Structures are given as structure tokens and as C-alpha cells.
Amino acid sequence: MLTSEDYRGQVPAWCPGCGNFPILKAFKDAMVELGIEPHQVTMVSGIGQASKLPHYTKCNAFNGLHGRTLPVATGLRLANHEMLTIAVAGDGDCYGEGGNHLLHAMRRNINVKLFVHDNQIYGLTKGQASPTTGEGTVTKNMPFGVLSEQLNPLALAVALDCGFAARSFAGDVTHLKGIMKEAVRHKGFALVDILQPCVTFNKTNTYDWYKQRVYPLEPEYDPENRAAAFTRALEWGDRIPIGVLYRNRRLPYEDRVPVIAGRPLLRQNDVDLSRIATTIKEFF
């Protein structure tokens, strides 16, 4: 029987108490409960502490460049849409460096699950502001505080009609695991923004700070009501909603690419040179 031991990877090089640990646990538990074996999943990650996660578990992994997780994941899915593909990135990675790719992954509705470890700070480069760092936060390289408005990934997702947009919290492993499972089950692109304390560099958004604010969406909340979802996505401050804020039934991109309707591209790798000979005739 599949257990979380099957998902044990290398020893993490994260700081003690890092919010990445519960995320890793939630991921392993979600996979085990879904009955997915390590070779049946490919994780694509970028650069940052979050992006090391694939090494600390067991799965196929493409640990690529900062910000470029989604294009790699998109290419992978188009080549093999039978492979569960999970993109792991941090807030700087996905919302900063890779912002353009995020917009277009949402537009495509490519069936990739994007787990963003959103700790509202840059950890690996030691404490600079990320796109989700609160306005006014003073950092070493921003002595006058962050001058730009804090990015709201959920509002962005709803605005772009993202297939599935959820928020969870690293301090609530059960909730996070549940959201991860829902994201995997969803047919289409899924953004899971995971609030995650950075114990070393973010002294504002701590476990306690989040615990005082996060609350689960009420059971009667309808995530398919886009206008209501947008209103709820704007809620940030004293109260922060967690759960599936928005979802729709758009067909995944892979279902709309006629070439791969029958079987994955990967299984179409035969080359028929007689067909080339026929095509050459078109040039006469």
C-alpha cells in the first residue's frame, strides 16, 4: 500500500521551522490519499526555496529556471497529457519573474496544478520584497519601504477567469492537503496560493499573524459565482479567506488541441517517410 514513506526524498535544506515543511507534508499526504505513485507525477519547479521541494520528495522532476516553471509544465503537458504535472514556485518566482507566463497559463487553462509558496518575501536572496510583500515594508534594499501595491494573486486569477483559484495556509496542513487534492481533481489550470511564513526574513507575516486572520470559506459559499469570487478575493487584512475562491468549467487546453485528442503526443512518435514523400510532391 502506498504510504507517505514512498514519497520520502532527500533531507531538506530549509531553515528549521520553515513554512515549506508543512507544505511538503500536505503534498505527500495528498498524493498518498489520491493513490498516485511517484512515477506518475512530474513536478516542475523554478528557483527559490519552494522550488527545491521536488528534491525532498519522490517524483519525476524538472527543476528549471527562475520564473519559467509554467512554460516547461505547458510543454510537458502538451507532449504527455496523461502525466499529472504540478508546478511548484515561490511568490517571487511565479508572480514576479514569471508573471507573463502565469497570465497565459490561466488564459490557456492548461491542466497544470500550480502550488505557490507565498511567503511574501524573497528568502533565498535574503529578504528583499516580493510582489506580495505589503506596501510600506522596509527592506535592506528598499529603505523607504515597498512603494508598489501588493499583488493580489486571487483577484488576478478571478479577473483572468482562471479555472481554479484557491488559497490555503501552511499552518493548516489538513486544509492545505484538501485543497491540493481538489486542485489535482479539477480539470484545468489550478492556482493554489499557499500562505507560508518565512521564519527567517519575514517578521511581519508570522504563523500567529496568519492564524489570527485566516478563516475558511463558509460551506454555502459558491465558488462558481465569479462576481462574488472577485469581491471575496479582495478581502485581505484583518480577515483572509482560505478555500476555493473561484472555479469554472472551462475545458482544459489539452482537450481543445485536436492533435492530441486520440492519444498523447508522446505515443505518436512514429515517422512515416512515405508521407514526407507525398508532402514533397506539393512543392512540384
Place this chain on the structure above:
Amino acid sequence: MDYSIKIGGEAGQGIQTIGETLARVFARSGYHVFSHQDYESRIRGGHNFYQIRFSDRPVTASKDRIDILVALDRESIGLHEHELAPSGRIIYDSSALKQKHDKPSFLDVPFTDLALKHGGDRIMANTVATGAVLGMLGMDLSILLALLEETFRKKGDKVVSANREAAMAGRDFAAKGCTGCSFPVNASTEQPKMLIAGAEAIALGSLASGCRFYAAYPMTPSTGIMNYLAGKEKEYGIVVEQAEDEIAAINMALGASFAGVRAMTGTSGGGFALMTEGLALAGMTETPIVIGLGQRPGPATGFPTRTEQGELQFVLSAGHGEFPRVVFAPGTPRQAFHAVNKAFELAEKYQVPAFILFDTYLADSQWTCKGFDLSGIKNTDYRLRGEAFQKLPGYKRHAFTESGVSPLGVPGDARHLVITDSDEHDEDGHIVEDAATRVKMVEKRLLKKLPLIKQEISPPSLYGDHDADIMIAGWGSTYGVMREAVDELSKSYAVAMLHFSELFPFPSTGQFDYLALLEKAALSICVEHNATGQFARLMRAETGYEFTSHIRKYDGRPFTVEGLTGELNAHLRRL
């Protein structure tokens, strides 16, 4: 018999339609054809032309001197009248140009009136013009009429017959009106020929190589590859994805390649500048990829629709860090077709990026040939799949091996995990920091593979006198014009050319000692479409050999036969 026809006018007037139709008619008639285009970076207006040369002997470049100018606007006359051969003619429609020319070299053909009268629609003015050119040449219309039927069949019989009427009206008018015209056309005894442009040949090469995924962002002159492949998506089972930018394009291709399919991207210099980060990722993760890089004059946006060979040094050094790469620079569509196949084979065999370095000139130029030989096309599956992968007792994606090439497993085909990383990694693909693994990985990834790849590289081709005093050298798209220049000069000199179509790793002299030929020659002239002699620098860096002379062109326009021959002669006179 050797005629050049230029069709000039504004963008959007149908220059390309007339040009492509005529080129096809000549190719189907069995003649040798070469065409090239000159256009501006705009959708409507400006000055553009399409130039076709056809002959009963091989033609591989354009000439300055033209025999027939089809002027669709006044500017074409102003700009090109002086290029006319003594017996040449300009055909134009005085009512459309609102300008009448009385010189005997002008032939006024009412394209629009004839289109309205015989075709019923002014849209057929271009068909009239096409028929008129064939009328001036005294050629039979049967091939054109068949072509019109193929082109317009989908639009119904009425459109087909109207176009046929228009073509015949143009032919009749020109044949009758072109008094004193003398364009004798020898009947061709040869079979219909294949007519193909460089961009199409590259695309066809990728299909023949089993490419299953092409991601790109539109950019001249590479867009033609994407367009052609997109038209073949269903037939060949290839996914063509228009990415949000070039960064995404190369990363998507790498994702698809990692997943187990042959993948390619294409761009021009500006887009490639964005891809360099992903190129290094291909190098580090040893993910096979083929990149079509169509050069155009830079820096920055430069001349978007014109030609240059300005990115050789860029492609050789692009990407941060050190990793192997292969660079092909085909000189003809046929070479391009085969180069793409070899690029895919080497990219997969050695798990490295392979480039097809072309330019606007090659992308747009059409050449004729008897056909492409498919017997040399290889499709070796270098990946570990299915049962073969499952049977392995263990698997390490980046295992140390004698050759430096590690097994390339398809994720999901076995229980073995396929892991790779842009960080320095161990044999399993996990991040490491230790010096010893780093050294072994660099040896594996780079130092062991490079000499093996070098052995696969073909030497330059030699054309002309095998005991030449004068050696002309070049690479990529200048092949055809250099060849014609050699033909011209060989009437008076012992001359030969060396053409390099595989540039990196730089070809060794083992199979063919081209350096000995160069060193023996009294004069060696390196011909390049750039300002600084990038190939000459590569030659010196790799072999220590220094060319005695250089011809460098950087005005964005291709060499013509007369242009290059003239410049070569200037060097020869100094001998």
C-alpha cells in the same frame, strides 16, 4: 537562356502572388528557378519586389540585370528602370499608374480593364499580369491554367474560368502588343522541378525528423517555419504552440522534450536574445532541442525584413556557462532539409542544443531541384521507453558514462524517476554543492561529449578548381551566389570555393584538409554578410588560419551575381 523578372509594387498589391505563380510555372515547365524577395516592415504600401530568375541551366542567385519588370506602381519604374537589360521591357498599366511611358522599352497592358472585361472582377488584374509575362515570353499557358484551377478550385468553377479568361487575355494582349520583344525561351526537356524556399525546407526537415512539438513567438524571418508546420499539425501529429514570448517558447520546447518528444523552436536574433537563458537550461539539463535561428540585421530591431549573417558569434557564445552545442548553417533549401535532420539526430544522441543558423535571404529564397533524397534521413530513437526502460534494474538520469552521454528516460514509462535540475546536480539529478561532483559533471556534460560531436561534423564543400590559386570561402546562405561567382571567374582564373555548412564544433581537417588548400592559394577571400568578419574570426580562433582578403556586406541586401563577382574582381586586380 537566362531571364530575370522583377515584380515591383507596394505591399498588399499582390507582388508575391504573381511572383510565386510565375516561379511555379517555370519550375513545372522543367526550368531551373531562383527567386528572392525584398520587402519592407509594413503591411501596406512601401516598395517591395519579388525577383525570379529562370534558365535551362542551374541558377542559384539573383542578378542585377533584369529582362522584364512588372511595375505595379510608379516607384518600381523609378527605382528599377536602370536595371533593365538592353532588350528588356517594363510592363505596366498606365491607367492604374496614371502615367504613360512612350519609350520602346515600355509595354502598357491594361491589367485592370482586361480583368474587368474578361474576368469580371478587378481582383484578377494580377492574373492578367501573370498571363502577360508568359505572353511576352511566348510561353504556352497550359501550366498556368492548370495552376489557376488548383488554386481556385475551392472557390468554384466560375472563379476558375474567370481567372483562366483573365490569364489568356493578358497573354494575348502582351503577345500582340510586345512588338520587337525578343525573349526566346528554349523548350525544356526536363521533368517538372520541385520549388521550395528555405523556411519551408527547414519545416519539412523537422517533419521528416519526427519533430512533434514546435513552440515559437512570431518573428521575421522564422515565422514561415511555424506557419508551414501549423498547416501540417493534424496530418503529422505535431503540436505548434504560439508562446507568449520567446522565453516561454524555448522552455515549452524543453518541457516537451523532457516529456519524451522531439521538440524545436525558431526565432530571430531579438527573440533568441530572450531564449539564451533557456538555452543554458538545455545545456545544464542535457535536454535535446533544435533551434532555428533566422538572422536579420541588428542590433535591436535593425532591419526587420532584411538579411544579414550577424549572429554567428552570438550563437557560438550564447547562454551563460559552458556547455556543448552544434551549429549548422545550410546554404540551400536542400542543405537545410538535411541539416535539420542531422541537427535532430545529434541533439538527441548527445542531449545538446543544435542550431539551424539561417537568414532572411535563405528563408525567403526559392530554389528548384529534382526533389529531396529521403534515403539518408535518419530517425534514431535515442530515448529509453516502455519495456526497455522498465527492465533496467536502476536508473540515474545523469549517470556518469564513458561517452558522457547518460540514458534519456521517458518520465512515466517506468517506475524509475527521471529527475533533472538547472542547479549543478548529481547522477540522480539532485542538487549538489560539492567540488568533486561538479568536476565530474563538467567532464561528462562538456569535455567528453565535445570531441565526439566534432567527429560527426562534415567538412566544408569544395566547388571549382581543385588546384586553385584563388579560394573563396563562406558559410550559410551565400552558397548560391558564391557558386555563380566561381563559375564567372573560372573563365579567367583557377578559382574554387569552400562552403561551410556545419560550423560548430568546427570541422576538423581529418577527412578533407581544407586548410592545405587555403594555405596553398595565392589569395583567399572570405565572403560574409556582416561588418566584422565573424566567420573569419572563428576560422582564426579554431585553426590559426587568416584569410588574405575579405568581402563584407552589411546593407541588409543579398549579394547579386554581378555584385559579388565585381567585388571579387576588384580583389583579383590587385594580385
